Amino acid sequence: MTLWNGVLPFYPQPRHAAGFSVPLLIVILVFLALAASFLLILPGIRGHSRWFWLVRVLLSLFIGAEIVAVHFSSEWFVGRVNTSTSYKAFSAARVTANVGLLVGLQGINITLTGTPVQQLNETIDYNEQFTWRLHEDYDAEYADALEKGLPDPVLYLAEKFTPSSPCGLYHQYHLAGHYASATLWVAFCFWILSNVLLSTPAPLYGGLALLTTGAFALFALFAFASISSVPLCPLHLGSSALTPHYGAAFWVTLATGILCLLLGAAVVCLHYARPSALRTLLDQSAEDSRNQAKGGAPLILNNPLYKQAGCSDLSTTTNL
Structure with a gap:
């Protein structure tokens, strides 16, 4: 018995508790690195738009990190x-x-x-x-x-x-987890698409992509919640019974799905009711949006100071 230091032979070694989930830790570190990188360049943004960008980027990173992280949460x-x-x-x-x-x-x-x-x-x-x-x-x-x-x-x-x-x-938990995971990856793809579209002169489609992100996040919850119809066997440990319930990952995903729906609905409503306010929030000017929509020249070519410098021909050529 001294060979195994007092541990029975059919125990190869003393057991140790597992550490923190490595995939979950990697996801958190990646999104924290992205947030830190943005905070480093934040002082270079002038005016009040700095705070709009701060809220927009950090909120978006939180949504993306949550959608990915819950895949690896138990x-x-x-x-x-x-x-x-x-x-x-x-x-x-x-x-x-x-x-x-x-x-x-x-x-x-x-x-x-x-x-x-x-x-x-x-x-x-x-x-x-x-x-x-x-x-x-x-x-x-x-x-x-x-x-x-x-x-x-x-x-x-x-x-x-x-x-x-x-x-x-x-089989019930396996299938529920499989479909919930697949649906969350679709939500992650739409989250990436919404970030791209919100940076274009057509933010309406970014709002629709956010709505779709929230919808798929909620679909994932419905897929996992389907196990509630399966009666859980009594789990008796000694003189006590173990009664499971929905955990933190479930409720955080629910909150993220609702948040995406609210943000997407706000973007769509502002697009039709207050487009100027939406452009201000997204740090876009009305003149810039009209120029890009019509395929016109960049604003610098229409600047009077630029024309006085003898570059009017270049401006005309560019407009053509």
């Missing part, structure tokens, strides 16, 4: 409970721990944290992930967990989501 459907439960198979020892179930679009995370962490001469702090992404085999991951000898609460919750479980949760 907090779409969550539940936690403090309980006294059995710890390992073939052992009557019990531990007091906090057990958490986090369901995402690509799989589930199961956490087990002892209260206190040090019990039975071990550090009880687990964070295990089981995925159902494409090219991932949930059954194989569950079999690996059995071979590793993970604690009973982790194996109990993971078994409820196996394809062969009588609960039948795997």
Whole structure:
């Protein structure tokens, strides 16, 4: 037994809690780098338009970051409970721990944290992930967990989501996550398109793209919420029951979808009711918009000072 430093032979090594989600961390860092880059050039924008650009860019980056980040979040459907439960198979020892179930679009995370962490001469702090992404085999991951000898609460919750479980949760959650993820990627594409169109002399189409972004974000919620019609098997851990509910990722996506709808509706309404105010908000001048719409010369060529400099022929040629 000294070979494994006091750990049973079928435990290859002491377990350690998983760290922060690497894909989620990368997404956050990328969008923070974009925001920081914009803040560096912000002092170069003169006048009141500086504050319009600040709100516009940071709000847009928040929407884009949220749409991408929730793909890698496990907090779409969550539940936690403090309980006294059995710890390992073939052992009557019990531990007091906090057990958490986090369901995402690509799989589930199961956490087990002892209260206190040090019990039975071990550090009880687990964070295990089981995925159902494409090219991932949930059954194989569950079999690996059995071979590793993970604690009973982790194996109990993971078994409820196996394809062969009588609960039948795997197929519903797998399909709901798959369609919600695909719909969110469509929303992300329309978010990119809306940023491009709002920088053109036709902001109306940018507003329509924002409306479509919000609509697809809400469609993703409806796709994931379809699991609410599936009765969840009772999850009993010791003397307590674990009752999941919608998590932070679900509600943040809902807020982002509503925000996109409101912003898109505001752009469309301003386009028809107050086009001059919309151009001011988007830092576009009315004369510039008319020039570009008619295919005319840039404003600098029509400037009297430019013509006095002897460049009137060039202006005429350009207009032709």
